Amino acid sequence: MAVLLLGPRSDPQLEAVEHELETRGVETVVWNADNWPGDGKLSFHQTNEDVRVAASDTVVDGSSVHTAYLRNFALNPRLSEYESQLENRPFSLLNQLREYQAVLESMLYDLQRRGVRMINPLESQDVHKRKPWQLSRLADAGVPVPETLTTTDPDAARAFVDRLEDVVYKPVSGGGHAAPVTAADLTADRLSLLTNAPVQFQERIDGDDLRIFVVNGEIVAAARIVADELDYRTTDHDVERIDHSTLDSDIADAAVQATDCLGLAFSGVDVVDGGDRFRVLEANPSPMFATFDEQAGTDVAGALADLLADRDVTPN
Ligand SMILES: Nc1ncnc2c1ncn2[C@@H]1O[C@H](COP(=O)(O)OP(=O)(O)O)[C@@H](O)[C@H]1O
Numbered sequence: 040m041a042v043l044l045l046g047p048r049s050d051p052q053l054e055a056v057e058h059e060l061e062t063r064g065v066e067t068v069v070w071n072a073d074n075w076p077g078d079g080k081l082s083f084h085q086t087n088e089d090v091r092v093a094a095s096d097t098v099v100d101g102s103s104v105h106t107a108y109l110r111n112f113a114l115n116p117r118l119s120e121y122e123s124q125l126e127n128r129p130f131s132l133l134n135q136l137r138e139y140q141a142v143l144e145s146m147l148y149d150l151q152r153r154g155v156r157m158i159n160p161l162e163s164q165d166v167h168k169r170k171p172w173q174l175s176r177l178a179d180a181g182v183p184v185p186e187t188l189t190t191t192d193p194d195a196a197r198a199f200v201d202r203l204e205d206v207v208y209k210p211v212s213g214g215g216h217a218a219p220v221t222a223a224d225l226t227a228d229r230l231s232l233l234t235n236a237p238v239q240f241q242e243r244i245d246g247d248d249l250r251i252f253v254v255n256g257e258i259v260a261a262a263r264i265v266a267d268e269l270d271y272r273t274t275d276h277d278v279e280r281i282d283h284s285t286l287d288s289d290i291a292d293a294a295v296q297a298t299d300c301l302g303l304a305f306s307g308v309d310v311v312d313g314g315d316r317f318r319v320l321e322a323n324p325s326p327m328f329a330t331f332d333e334q335a336g337t338d339v340a341g342a343l344a345d346l347l348a349d350r351d352v353t354p355n
């Protein structure tokens with residue numbers, strides 16, 4: 040039986056896992072999201088006796104595939120490749136991508152129902168787009184999170200910043216960058232923009248940025264990310280590997296707990312470690328790890344491949 044890999048063929052994570060599975064002698068079936076919308080054929084056929092899922096003319100079911108790695112659907116109109124289409128034919132583009140998403144999600148839910156293990160389960164894929172919901176669940180599970188206010192209310196935002204002083208803000212559904220709140224952000228004009236869209240305000244934690252990878256309840260890699268900017272992705276940054284057996288045990292437990300309470304079998308957890316206190320920012324359901332492995336000399340791809348290959352491991 041094979042492992043299904045869903046994502047753009049050009050995605051380094053997909054390539055790394057495919058390679059690791061091959062070296063383990065595990066057969067793979069790739070649903071190449073680079074081909075959608077486009078030449079990649081998809082068919083989903085129901086009769087009263089039977090249900091058939093096929094991609095690129097290959098039928099996939101619970102007897103040919105035991106596990107699927109859901110890297111990325113890539114059906115996001117905000118991707119740069121859609122820029123001109125978004126300008127020229129926004130409604131039809133949005134509808135087109137929605138239709139593809141509906142077919143793929145239906146197929147995957149069907150496969151999941153027929154016993155195909157999803158890494159990660161479909162229900163848990165959206166937690167990174169619902170940051171406040173994720174924070175509630177982490178806090179409920181006893182995972183320390185930064186105090187956070189998501190609001191459209193200028194007065195509430197100002198009161199939050201006045202009280203906590205050192206505050207960052209970021210998009211509620213991810214996909215942007217975090218930045219420190221400055222005096223210029225607190226003018227009435229600027230704050231009135233909150234009525235356009237809610238923003239997440241969060242207590243700023245001063246400390247080291249840690250990225251911890253958890254696979255099947257175990258930490259498999261960790262690193263400190265060193266950068267001059269608040270959000271390391273806006274600038275050059277170094278990735279310094281940490282021997283994960285030396286991680287503070289409270290931090291290690293919180294990373295595993297965060298992954299577990301969100302129903303994830305694989306995640307990359309963002310932690311800020313201030314020395315005397317730490318906070319978990321998020322657990323990502325489909326983290327990038329290829330560059331991380333390269334820079335830190337870790338083997339997240341191998342650990343993930345081991346999980347994908349072992350059909351007897353039940354995800355949380
Ligand atoms: N409350 C915070 N305190 C300190 N640094 C933060 C805070 N929130 C975000 N950051 C920095 O910005 C990065 C991105 O924020 P994160 O919450 O992980 O959102 P994203 O979904 O964009 O990855 C973090 O990895 C961290 O470096």
Ligand SMILES: [Mg+2]
Pocket residue numbers: 309320321
């Ligand atoms: Mg993050």
